Every structure is written in structure tokens, then in C-alpha cells.
Amino acid sequence: xxxxxxxxxxADIALERLWPALAKRYxxxxxxxxxxVFRQAxxxxxxxxxxxxxxxxxxxxDFYFHLEQSLTQAAQAWMTADCDHQVYSAEQHAWLQxxxxxxxxxxxxxxxxxxxxxxxxxxxxxxxxxxxxxxxPFFDVPEGDNDGGYAIKDYGKINxxxxxxxxxxxxxxxxxxxxxxxxxxxxxxHTSDQxxxxxxxxxxxxxxxxxxxxxRDAADKDPYSPYLRDIFPDKRAGCFTWNDELQAEVWTxxxxxxxxxxxxxxxxxxxxxxxxxxxxxxxxDVIRLDALAFTWKQPGxxxxxxxxxxxxxxxxxxxxxxxxxxxxxxxxxxxxPDEVVKYISADECPVSYNPNLMALLWEALATRQTKLLIAxxxxxSRLPEHTVWVNYLRCHDDIGWAFADADAWxxxxxxxxxxxxxNQFYTGQFPGxxxxxxxxQADPKTGDCRISGTLASLSGLEQAYQTQGPTEHAIKRIxxxxxxxxxxxxxPLIYLGDEVAMLNDYSYRDHEDRQSDSRWVHRIDFAxxxxxxxxxxxxxxHKVFTGLVDMIKLRRDHPVFGAGxxxxxxxxxxxxxxxxxxxxxQTLLVVANFSERGCRLDVAQCFNLGLDATTVDLxxxxxxxxxxxLELAPYQQLWLLNSR
Ligand code: GLC
Ligand code: GLC
Numbered sequence: 001x002x003x004x005x006x007x008x009x010x011a012d013i014a015l016e017r018l019w020p021a022l023a024k025r026y027x028x029x030x031x032x033x034x035x036x037v038f039r040q041a042x043x044x045x046x047x048x049x050x051x052x053x054x055x056x057x058x059x060x061x062d063f064y065f066h067l068e069q070s071l072t073q074a075a076q077a078w079m080t081a082d083c084d085h086q087v088y089s090a091e092q093h094a095w096l097q098x099x100x101x102x103x104x105x106x107x108x109x110x111x112x113x114x115x116x117x118x119x120x121x122x123x124x125x126x127x128x129x130x131x132x133x134x135x136x137p138f139f140d141v142p143e144g145d146n147d148g149g150y151a152i153k154d155y156g157k158i159n160x161x162x163x164x165x166x167x168x169x170x171x172x173x174x175x176x177x178x179x180x181x182x183x184x185x186x187x188x189x190h191t192s193d194q195x196x197x198x199x200x201x202x203x204x205x206x207x208x209x210x211x212x213x214x215x216r217d218a219a220d221k222d223p224y225s226p227y228l229r230d231i232f233p234d235k236r237a238g239c240f241t242w243n244d245e246l247q248a249e250v251w252t253x254x255x256x257x258x259x260x261x262x263x264x265x266x267x268x269x270x271x272x273x274x275x276x277x278x279x280x281x282x283x284x285d286v287i288r289l290d291a292l293a294f295t296w297k298q299p300g301x302x303x304x305x306x307x308x309x310x311x312x313x314x315x316x317x318x319x320x321x322x323x324x325x326x327x328x329x330x331x332x333x334x335x336x337p338d339e340v341v342k343y344i345s346a347d348e349c350p351v352s353y354n355p356n357l358m359a360l361l362w363e364a365l366a367t368r369q370t371k372l373l374i375a376x377x378x379x380x381s382r383l384p385e386h387t388v389w390v391n392y393l394r395c396h397d398d399i400g401w402a403f404a405d406a407d408a409w410x411x412x413x414x415x416x417x418x419x420x421x422x423n424q425f426y427t428g429q430f431p432g433x434x435x436x437x438x439x440x441q442a443d444p445k446t447g448d449c450r451i452s453g454t455l456a457s458l459s460g461l462e463q464a465y466q467t468q469g470p471t472e473h474a475i476k477r478i479x480x481x482x483x484x485x486x487x488x489x490x491x492p493l494i495y496l497g498d499e500v501a502m503l504n505d506y507s508y509r510d511h512e513d514r515q516s517d518s519r520w521v522h523r524i525d526f527a528x529x530x531x532x533x534x535x536x537x538x539x540x541x542h543k544v545f546t547g548l549v550d551m552i553k554l555r556r557d558h559p560v561f562g563a564g565x566x567x568x569x570x571x572x573x574x575x576x577x578x579x580x581x582x583x584x585x586q587t588l589l590v591v592a593n594f595s596e597r598g599c600r601l602d603v604a605q606c607f608n609l610g611l612d613a614t615t616v617d618l619x620x621x622x623x624x625x626x627x628x629x630l631e632l633a634p635y636q637q638l639w640l641l642n643s644r
Contacts, residue, residue, distance in 0.1 A: 005058040011050035015042060018068055022075050029079060038078045038322075041087045045321045046071075048347070052315035056308060057266040066266040070273060074322035077277050081324065088325035090346050090386040095131075095181070096328070096491065097388055099555055099562030105134035105183075105395060106496030107148075108162050111526045115163030118171050122178050124531075128499060129552050132491055133175060134183035134288060136396055138162040142194045142257065145513040148396065148523065150185075150290065151192035151258050155275045165282065172283025181285035183330065188272050188316075189291040190258040193243075193250075197271075198259055202245040211268050212259050213251030213297065215240065221249065223299030228253075233443040235516060253294050263295055263312055273319050280324045286351060287320075288330045289313060292343065305339045314348050330390065334397070337380050337404045346386040354389040354490060355402040356380050361481055362399060362458070363418075366425045366435075368595040370577040371411040372418075376403050377579075378568040381489065389490030393481050394458075394498055398440040398450035398519055399426070416447075423449045426458055434460030434474065436504060438518040452518040455481070456501040461540060465503075471540050473596050475501070476635035479547045480592060483619075483637045486551050487590045489566040489581065495522075499548050500541040502529035554618045554639065560588045572605040576632070580610065589615075591630070592637035601630040615640045 004010075019042070026035050049070060057063045078085055086092065095101060104125060112118040115138070125133065137149035140157040149159070158164055172182050191198060200208035215221050221240060228239045231254055240249040241256040251260040261268050279287055296309035317329055331349035333340045337356040344352045356376055364373040383389065401419040408415035424430040426437040437453035456462065459481070460474035478501060485492040505528065508520030533541035555561040564581030572578065575595035581588040589609060593599055601609070606626035614625045618639040624630060632638070 005054045008047075010054070011047040014050055014064075014067065015046050018071055022071065025075070026079055031079075031084070034079055034084055037085065037087060038075060041078070041085070041322055041325065044087055045318060049074075049315065049318035049322060052311055052318050053266070053269075055311050056263075056269070056315060060266055063266065066270050069270045070319055071322075073270065073273055073277065074319060077280065077323035085325055088321040090350075092326055093328050093350060093386065096351060097562055099559055100129075101131045101181075101491050101562075102129050102552055102556070103132040103134065103183075103390060103392075103491045103493035104128065104130040104496050105136075105392075105493055106526070107136045107396070107523065108138050110523060111496050114161070115158070115167040115171050119174050122174060122180070125180060126178060128494065128549060129556060130494075131179055132181050132183060132286070132493075134185075134286075134493070137185045137187060138168075142192055145255070145257070145517075146192065147255050147258060147517075148519070150187050151190075151194075151255065152187050153192045153194050154196070155278045168282050176283070182283055183286040183288055184279045184282065184284040185288045185290050186276055186279060187290040188261065188276070189294050190252070190254065190260045193257045193259050195259075202243065207267075209246070210265050211262055211271075213262050214246055214248040215251075216246075216248040218249070224297065224303065227300065227302045229302060229304070230443065232441055233445070233448075234441045251297070254291070260294070260297075264297075269312070269315065273316070273323075276316065276320070277323060280320075280327055284327060286328050286330050288332055289316070289349060290332050292331060292349075293333050293335050293339070305333070305335060305342065310342060310348060313343065317348055334400060334402060336402065337376070337407075340402075341380065341383070344387050345384050350387045351390060351491075352387070353395075354391050355400070356404070357389070357485075357488065358392055359399065359402050361393065361484060362426070363401070363403065363422060364577065364594045365459070365477060365481065366422055366433075369574050370594055371571060371574065372403065372408060372413060373577055373594075374568060374571055375411050376407040378570075379407060380404070381566055381568060389488075390493050391485040391488050391490045392493040392495065393485060394455045394495040394522065395493070396495070396519065396523055398452050399437075399458075400450045420447065423451065426451045426453065428463070434463055434477075436462040436466075438504070438521050440518045452521045454502050454504055454522045454524070455495065455498040456540075456544075457504040457522075461501055462503045473634065475540055475543050475547075478544050479551075480594070480635045480637055482548050483551055483639075484577070484590070484592060486555050487561060487581070487588070487637075487639060488579070489564070492555075494548075497524055497526060497529045497531075499545055500529050500531040500534050501544040502531075551619065558586075558588070558618075558641065559583060560586045560641070564588060569609060572601060572608050573599060575599060576601070578609055587642045589640040589642070590637060591632065591640065593632040593635055596634045598634055598636075599632050601632070603627060603629055606630055611640065613642065615642050 112121045139152045140154040197208045197211045241252045293304045296306040297303040329349045330351035331343040333343050334355045343349045360373040360376045364370045405415040425433045426435045436457045437451045440450040440452045442449040459477040464471045504521045505524045508514040514520040533539040534545035560583040564583035567580045569578040578591045611626040
């Protein structure tokens with residue numbers, strides 16, 4: 001009878017066999033305690049690594065070799081780390097849930113110039129109490145179009161325009177000294193076509209050709225092509241790119257210079273584990289798994305969110321627990337909400353973007369109606385223990401209308417037509433729209449489109465300037481949206497520049513490598529954002545920045561914003577969004593008006609929100625008595641705190 005490789009005792013036997021050789025390597029290591037703790041970590045977590053790898057690769061001729069390889073890599077990372085590791089426990093990552101953790105994200109070159117100068121920007125980050133900093137990839141990339149750093153040539157080398165590995169380590173240390181955790185991208189779905197593996201493949205090396213998906217015969221694509229979605233339809237139809245040197249088509253989900261890795265090959269998995277360790281070594285606390293939904297391919301499927309993609313990510317997670325248990329994975333799944341949540345667990349990605357909330361907040365801002373926001377966030381905000389949302393409004397990418405069709409139908413909205421409306425609205429084509437966004441990857445074939453633009457431009461500030469109209473509503477919209485993500489459960493993430501109301505920058509249109517990618521309209525040199533104005537009273541920059549910093553301070557003063565349970569409340573008025581957070585006898589009630597018209601909630605509506613006694617609004621510090629009803633000014637939000 002054949003032995004089932006997933007039988008429980010198989011992992012134990014494998015470990016028993018592999019351990020002696022491993023331990024021998026470190027017999028002379030000065031820190032034998034470390035080795036002993038590593039042995040304990042294996043006791044606890046090796047089986048997970050084994051199981052994941054067996055599920056993915058046990059039918060491959062060299063499975064056992066790669067299992068040993070993974071274990072050796074993990075041991076090496078553990079034994080040579082700068083400080084002692086503890087055996088993994090979810091409590092190590094409690095900081096993720098804390099009200100203290102405020103996130104920010106941006107590009108090193110745009111925000112600071114380079115890694116060396118990033119040190120000088122730390123005081124600025126401290127002004128906002130940033131504790132989680134996601135820096136876009138700054139590794140070695142080809143010149144010209146490199147998808148904003150997402151076409152990586154070498155993880156061991158920093159783009160010389162940005163700095164050196166030594167400078168990165170020094171920045172990481174400085175950030176840590178300031179209680180700022182570092183988040184780095186692991187672009188593991190693809191490499192640049194200039195990566196040494198791709199070069200070797202092109203030069204005819206069969207081993208490296210097996211690192212990618214090559215199709216010499218067009219018919220070999222047939223099991224895949226008809227099912228795939230175009231991610232960058234503006235640039236190219238289909239997911240394949242002809243390469244002359246290889247006389248083959250290469251799988252390229254994104255740009256034609258980004259070659260998808262072939263994870264069916266276990267050598268790719270172990271090689272990428274080694275690359276991931278370079279991020280750990282550089283000082284990353286969180287590793288953002290870029291485009292993770294696309295990493296496994298299977299004939300007859302759309303090759304997104306496949307069960308084996310999940311298994312692969314779990315394998316990376318299991319590996320990390322043995323190599324660097326303090327580091328966590330973050331999911332970048334910008335897909336349908338039902339799929340987004342499948343990546344989120346302590347054993348897969350404990351951290352995830354919340355694209356559903358992001359899209360719904362913009363939706364409510366456009367419609368001045370909160371029914372879809374309520375339906376979508378009510379159904380989809382709860383996460384498993386030890387995991388956390390990253391709640392954001394803007395990032396370096398476009399806005400896709402990633403709410404669930406079912407949620408829309410449930411509140412009487414046709415999702416297809418509604419997405420069309422939202423695109424018209426945010427590109428300023430819908431009559432009366434306040435937004436000045438730019439379409440991204442409009443696909444005439446499907447009618448699909450996404451939106452680029454800065455938070456301030458999408459919120460109406462640019463239009464207010466153009467028409468010399470009042471800026472008040474735009475500023476309130478910016479603060480309203482930020483207030484929601486600050487009060488919501490999860491890590492609020494600020495896209496650097498939005499805190500000073502930066503506007504769209506259209507100069508990318510004159511830039512050969514950028515003009516075909518409208519996301520550059522919101523990827524802006526920080527020096528051009530007018531951030532200095534934040535200290536000049538009366539300016540929009542000042543109003544936005546101080547409003548934001550005040551709310552950050554409130555959040556950090558009250559633990560209810562961190563650990564508090566979240567409950568999204570049923571509708572009390574069509575333009576009102578309300579949710580509560582409860583923690584240790586305290587209740588915070590957030591009530592927000594998504595309309596430019598003021599509104600009044602009567603006693604009954606207040607009662608429905610659970611307001612039955614005098615309460616204080618943290619934001620204005622005013623006492624409110626629900627017996628008199630509640631007044632909400634245009635775009636006002638209340639943060640009502642009750643202690644019982
Ligand atoms: C991710 C990045 C995006 C990039 C894509 C391909 O979605 O956020 O900027 O274009 O992956 O790497
Ligand atoms: C697609 C991907 C997403 C990425 C985006 C880049 O939507 O699903 O991961 O951020 O393209 O614009």
C-alpha cells in the first residue's frame with residue numbers, strides 16, 4: 001500500500017530524518033539556546049510547512065529535496081538573525097489590533113527623495129503618530145516603465161537612484177527607534193523580464209525556463225486563454241506576450257515586462273522564500289503579498305483565487321513562522337469581497353486591505369446614500385481572531401468598484417449600472433459631480449473602468465479651485481472619510497500627501513514611460529503637494545492636516561478604537577452611516593452624515609441608534625442630549641462616547 005504523504009506521522013518522520021544534519025551545522029554556534037528554541041518552533045510549526053508543501057508538491061520527483069531546502073533556509077534565517085526569536089504565538093502581533101497603530105504609505109523617492117533623506121521625514125511621520133509605514137518597492141528595476149517599482153530585477157539590490165541596502169537597514173533601524181513598523185512589498189507573482197532568472201531563461205537555460213510559463217505552441221494556451229480577465233486592457237489584450245529569444249509566448253498577467261512565476265515548480269517556491277528572507281533581513285515587520293490572487297494557474301479556470309494559491313500563501317506563512325515568526329503577511333487581494341476574506345487568517349494573511357469598505361465609502365460619497373455602505377460593511381467587516389483590516393481610502397493604485405453584486409441587488413441597486421454611474425461620477429462626467437478623477441484601464445469590450453485621482457481631487461477640492469468656489473465641502477468630505485477609517489476597526493492607512501489635500505498632478509502625460517498609466521496622476525512628488533502650508537492657518541492644507549491629527553490623537557487616547565467590537569447599525573436616515581464600537585463597558589457611537597445638506601435625527605431615530613442619555617462628542621467636545629434630537633451639519637460626523 002502506498003503511504004499517504006499527508007498522514008500525520010509523515011511530517012514527524014520527515015523531521016526526525018532531517019533534524020540531525022541540520023543540528024550538526026550549528027554544533028559550533030555560540031548560541032545553543034537559539035538552536036534549542038528553533039527545535040521547539042519546529043515541534044510546533046514544522047507540520048504546517050510540511051503539509052502545505054506536500055499538498056502543493058508531493059507528486060514532484062524532487063519534493064523531498066525542496067522540503068529539506070526550505071527547512072535549511074528557515075534554520076539559517078533563525079540562527080543568523082540580529083536577535084533571538086521566540087516560538088510563534090499570535091500575541092506577538094497584538095500591535096496590529098492596537099488603537100495606537102496608524103498607517104501611512106508612499107514612495108521613498110516621491111516622499112523623501114531617497115532612503116538617506118527618509119530619515120529627515122521621520123519627524124513628519126511622528127506628527128501624525130505613524131506606527132506602520134508601507135514603502136512602495138524600491139528594488140532594482142529596469143529603466144523606463146517598471147510599473148512603479150513592481151517589475152523587480154533583484155531583491156538583493158536597491159534601485160541606485162533610491163539608495164543602498166545599508167541605507168535601507170539604517171532607515172529600518174531609525175523607524176523602529178521611532179516605533180514605526182516597516183511594511184515592504186513582496187512582488188512574488190512575477191519578476192521583471194530583466195531578472196537574472198528571466199535572462200537565463202532567454203539564454204536557453206532549461207532550468208530557468210521552468211521558472212516561468214512559456215507556450216511554444218499557441219494551442220497550449222487554449223486551456224487557459226478563454227477564461228482569463230485582462231488586468232491592463234488599455235495596454236494589451238490577453239495575458240501572454242511573445243518573446244523572440246524564446247520563440248514562445250510568456251504568461252504576463254500585468255505588463256508585458258512582468259513575467260508570471262511558475263509556482264507549480266517547487267524550485268520557484270524555495271527560490272522565492274530566499275528572496276522573501278532578504279526583505280526580512282532588511283528589517284521588514286510586515287510583508288505585503290502583491291497580487292497574490294494570481295499566483296496559481298489551472299486549466300479551465302480564470303486563474304484567480306484558486307485553492308492552491310491559498311495553499312501557496314499558507315506555505316509562505318508556515319515558512320515565515322520558522323524563519324522569522326515576528327513578521328506578518330499582508331494580503332493585497334483587490335478582488336470580490338467573498339474572495340478577499342478567504343486570504344485572511346492567522347495561518348495565511350493576518351493583515352489585509354479592505355477594498356470593500358474603500359469602494360463603499362466612495363460610493364456613499366457620490367450617492368449621498370448609505371444603504372449600500374451599510375449593507376456591505378454590515379455583512380463583511382467581521383474577521384477571524386488575530387487578524388486585522390487595513391482600512392484605506394486611497395493608495396498608489398486605482399479605485400476599483402469591488403463591492404459585492406449581491407449586496408447591491410439586496411438594496412435594490414443594479415451593480416453593473418451603478419459601477420457605470422460611479423465611473424461617470426468620479427471622472428467628472430456626471431452632471432453636478434464634484435470629482436475630477438481620471439479613468440484607468442477603461443475596457444470598451446466589457447464597459448469596465450477604474451478610477452485614478454487623489455483623495456482631494458476626487459472629493460471636490462480641485463473643482464472648487466477651478467471654479468473659484470468654496471472649498472468647505474471638499475475639506476469636510478476629506479475629513480469625513482478619514483474619520484470613518486480612523487474610527488473603524490482595523491489599521492487606518494493614510495496615503496501620504498492626502499493628509500495635506502494634495503491635488504492631481506497631470507504632468508505624467510508628458511512623461512513617455514508614464515502617460516499610458518493614469519495612476520501616476522496621484523503618485524506625486526511630496527515637495528509639490530504644498531505640505532508646508534499645513535502650518536498656515538486658514539489654508540485647506542492646514543484644515544485637513546489639523547483635523548486629521550486631532551482625530552488621530554482621539555483615536556490613540558481611547559482603547560475602544562483598537563480592541564472595541566464593531567457593529568454597523570441599521571439605517572436611520574438615507575444619508576446617515578452609523579456604527580458602534582464597544583470595549584470594557586464603553587460604547588463609542590459614530591454617526592456620520594454623507595450629504596452636503598444638514599440633517600436632524602429626532603428622538604426616535606436617536607433611540608434606534610441606542611442613544612438614550614447625554615453623551616459627549618469627542619470631536620467637538622460638546623455635550624449632546626438625545627432627548628432634543630441630534631443635528632448633523634453637512635458631512636459632519638459625531639464620535640459619541642458613553643461609559644456605563
Ligand atoms: C499590485 C500593485 C500594483 C501593480 C500590480 C502588479 O496590484 O499594487 O501597483 O501594478 O500589483 O505588480
Ligand atoms: C488588479 C489587481 C490588483 C491591482 C490592480 C492594479 O485590479 O487585482 O491587485 O492592484 O490590478 O491596478
